[in-house]
Every structure is written in C-alpha cells, then in structure tokens.
Amino acid sequence: MTKPDPNASATAPGSPATTVVRQTLLVLGASGDLAGRLLLPGLGRLVASGAVPGLRLIGSSKEDWDDERWRSRVADAFATVGADGAAESEVIRETRYVPADVTREEDLRLLLRDCSGPLVIFFALPPMVTARSAAALARIGVPPGTRLMLEKPFGVDRISARSLNELLSTLVPENQVHRIDHFLGKSTVLNLLGLRFANRIFEPVLNSAHVACVDIVFDESLGLESRAGYYDGAGALVDMVQSHLLQVLALLAMEPPPTLAAEEVRGRKAQVLRATRLWQDDPVAASRRARYAAGEVDGRRLPDYAAEPGVDPARGTETLAEIVLTVDNWRWAGVPFRLRSGKALAAVRKEAVITFKQPARVPAGLTGYEQPDRLRIGFGPDQLGLDLNVNGPGNPYDLDQVQLTADFGPGELPAYGEVLRGAFEGDPTLSVRGDVAEECWRIVEPVLAAWKAGAVPLREYPAGSSGPADSLIGPVSG
C-alpha cells in the first residue's frame, strides 16, 4: 500500500478521483512594490483560473509583519483583479508570512523548513540582494525539483549575469530557472508568434529585401512613481531596453521554430540575439539618452527627475534611452532596428512598427504616394495594424493611406499570471535562458560604457513633451 502523499489534497466530491499535488510559492521581497502591484494580482487571476489547485503561499521580507498584515496585502491585491472566488479565498486564509533576511543562511533554512510540496521560489528582490540570497541558498541547498523565478534585471552587467548563472547552475538545472521578463507573458507579444508563423503573407517579406526599418518603442506617461530605490540605479536602458525590448526584437527577428517547445523557441531567440550588435559598432552615433525636467503629463505636475525623492542627480540616470541595432545575418543585414523607451512623455506609444521599403515602382499617373506601408503590433492598447496605400475616394488615381486595425481582447491571464503559470507547470518557454540574459548585456554594454565615459550627452526634455529633439527615431505618423 502506498502512503498517502501529505502534499496531496483530495478533489471535490463527485469530481474525477484524481489527486492534486499542492505546490508552494515562496515570495521573497513580499513587502515590495512588484509583489503588491504585479505579482500578487497576476497570481490571483492564475488561482482563479484553476491552474494551481491547493496552492500554498508564503510571503517573506525584512519587514516585521504578521500573518494578518500579509493576508490583507494578498486580499487587497487579489481584489484589484476581481480574484475573490473560493480558491482565492482559501489561498488568502492559509497564507503565512515569515520575516527574514534572505541573504542569511539561517533565515533561509527556517523559511525552507516551512515549505512543503513542489516549491517555486520567487525572488522579488533588488538584483544585488537576489544574487546574495541565491549564494546563501547555494550553500544550504534547496529541495529537489525546486523552481527559481528571478526578476529582471538579471545581474547588473554581463560579468555579474554570468556569475549568477554559474551559481544557479549549482542549485538547480537550467530548465528550473525562470528568468522573468513579463513582456514575454503579454498577449500581444505572444501574438507575434501567431502573426508571423501562422500566416503566409508576412513571413516572405520580413527581410532586408522588403523592410526599411523596425522600430520597437515603449513610451510611457508614467514618471518615477516613487521607485527611486531601484530605478535610479538602473535607468531606462537597463530597465526597459536591455530586457523587455530586446526580447521583443528576438521574437520579431528570429527564424521560425519547428515547434513551440521551450528548447526550440529559446534556441531561435538566442541565435538571433547572437547576431545582434550596435549599428556600425558605434555606441556614440547609435544611442541617445535623456532625462525629464519638470512639466505636466496628463494634467499631473511632475518635478525634475533629479529633484524626485531618493534620486542622486550625480548619477546622471536617464529616463529615456534609444539605441539602433543591426541584426547581422542573411535575413536582416542592413535593416536598422531602433529601440526606444522613455518616461513622462506626452504621447503613450507602445508598439513595434515594421516599415516596408517603397514599392519597386509606383506607375506614373498614380499620384499621392507619401507614406510607406507599415505593419504595427501594439502592446497597449493591444492592436494589430496595417497601413496601406489604396486608391482613395474622389479622384481614383490619387492614393490615400488607410489603416486596417484589429483590436485584441486582453489575454486570459495578465502577464505575471502567464509567467507564473510557466513556472508552476515547469515550462520555461516564456522565461529567459541563461545565455540569452548574458547576450542582452553584451549588446548594450558598449552603450553603457560610452555613457559612463560621458561620450553621449545626457539631454533634458520637459515632462509632458515628446522627448529630446535629437531623437534617432522620427515620429511615425498615421
């Protein structure tokens, strides 16, 4: 007779007689901004979807909270996404909080003693604390099968990313390391796969013979939002471009994978990123940096970035970063990939835009050709758009540009719910492989060095403007 599994809970009476393996999610950094604003709401929706029956949740950080304080944080976060069903209530009722310094072995030992069943550890910690915590865990070991979820930025440069990779490889196999990039859980980012590989019409023209340039832009109206502790040490290049926008580039530019198995998709992404480098290897010409000065965005008055509480102006942290890259392979050689992200901007623009070359020849007699064709993939609002030149109304020989637009509904899960699901199901497809994390640092490192050496001026732009005048990316009309 087999012993009943203490980690198994019976399913509801009347339902098929399967046992449910109860997983534990241990959140390190449970009192932080990420945990409250993104991770717990994503978890709430995932629990509501029924994907993690019987989940046990443990929160931990240095704050001297008790279970009740933590429970109300979880309940508030779940409420923001309407996660208030029976399964979510049970997680809230059962969850516990353990104060700990997670860089100390003895604290981690106590924490792990409280965990049972298959374990997922989420490091919602500042990058340096994550590295120290992982080092302490490596000294004491983790239960077999444990999956680790690590936030971006992964390390603080290529060398630290490599050391962290080496350290993690002593703890668990690579497939159990989930380096998170929540953009990979966004439904429109995932839609890139369907758009490119489930249609006949786009893939044959996605190459240097037909594409003039590719822009990947994430302009936000949000300012610092009290995140100086993290953001002032990172800046826009590391916060957005080195991580999220390079992941989008990889999905846009990679070769078709034969299947969506993790090793295929992650292998294709690694291959294309290995071919990616700065345009003409010139970090000065191929980058721009700027930070916002006082101004008004959406009726909200923002102070100078440098005067925000917690900011050290001497660091010269940028709130807007642009880089131009080349993907040096047969398909893309010669096509500029322009990546940009900025905060406190007037126009929210979150999209990838593929601009096609002019037609080989517009017949004489057909007038009004002004704008090239463009394919737009919007990351918020989630939209797909195609800008085309057609014979407009009125004079039939005069061209007009029209926009065909499709709106996507929100995905089944928010981005954090999606990446959490990957970890609970042991599927690393949506997480960043170790070599890819290092490759992304390799791509931006010359820019970081040029900025540190003062070779690229730090411009200013008023909050609520369209950014610095010498942008490498012109406005895209339409």
Ligand SMILES: NC(=O)C1=CN([C@@H]2O[C@H](COP(=O)(O)OP(=O)(O)OC[C@H]3O[C@@H](n4cnc5c(N)ncnc54)[C@H](OP(=O)(O)O)[C@@H]3O)[C@@H](O)[C@H]2O)C=CC1
């Ligand atoms: N916030 C966001 O929007 C996003 C954040 N991220 C990433 O998530 C990570 C966390 O960011 P965020 O939540 O904003 O940061 P916060 O500073 O808000 O939170 C950090 C958390 O880590 C805890 N902590 C720090 N040191 C220790 C320690 N030695 N032992 C135990 N707990 C410790 C803090 O606990 P205490 O307060 O008790 O010190 C706090 O709970 C970062 O890597 C960031 O890049 C990624 C995407 C978005």
Ligand SMILES: O=C1O[C@H](COP(=O)(O)O)[C@@H](O)[C@H](O)[C@H]1O
């Ligand atoms: O990781 C981050 O992403 C957000 C933007 O992503 P969204 O899904 O919230 O739109 C960005 O504001 C933040 O600075 C960055 O850390």
